[in-house]
Amino acid sequence: GDSVTQMEGPVTLSEEAFLTINCTYTATGYPSLFWYVQYPGEGLQLLLKATKADDKGSNKGFEATYRKETTSFHLEKGSVQVSDSAVYFCALSDRGKDTGNQFYFGTGTSLTVIP
Amino acid sequence: DSGVTQTPKHLITATGQRVTLRCSPRSGDLSVYWYQQSLDQGLQFLIQYYNGEERAKGNILERFSAQQFPDLHSELNLSSLELGDSALYFCASSGGTDNEQFFGPGTRLTVL
DSSP, X not given: OOEEEEOOOOEEEEXXXXXXXXXXXXXXXXXXXXXXXXXXXXXXEEEEEEOSTTOEEEETTEEEEOBTTTTBOOEEESSOOGGGOEEEEEEEEEEETTTEEEEEEOOOEEEEEEO | OOSOEEEOSEEEEOTTOOEEEEEEOOTTOOEEEEEEEETTTEEEEEEEEETTEEEEEOSOOXXXXXXXXXXXXXXXXXXXXXXXXXEEEEEEEEETTEEEEEEOXXXXXEEO
């Protein structure tokens, strides 16, 4: 079945450091891939998405490229800020016929950015 | 604002009790998903409904049940509550022209 494997945390970085959070997936079809972010005390928000191979999703300085050959969707940011401290979830969705989208989430990676 | 609403925001109850959590999806979304998030278990998928019918089941306990009504809102019923059921419960919806999930703000359940 479909699944998502995400880099274990927690991750602690200094402000302005480079961030990579690894995510790989297993899917039988052609899924869409997502990164969600959860700030302390809040629900999950969509950060970025990519719907087909070689698509690059980007938002708020974060980027991730849908790599079908390596089944990966790694999240990157060139210079993190304290305000980026949050938990990041990688996810995939497969659209089923008459079933709606099936979603699979990674375990989440906690990021703390220190000044 | 994701467009997904959940009530109540907080719920405090005692062991052995039963509670109902309510979710209203975004307008036009046919799928509703329920998740449990606790400190030690991360985000756990419980159940999915699509246009009123159950479509996928995750790690949902037998003490828990859910349904989706004709107006597409959904309720999650938790019974015979235990201390370990204390968690954040999120609802999400999906559908229409978007293929991502939109999450509600969550219900924080505390079982004493």
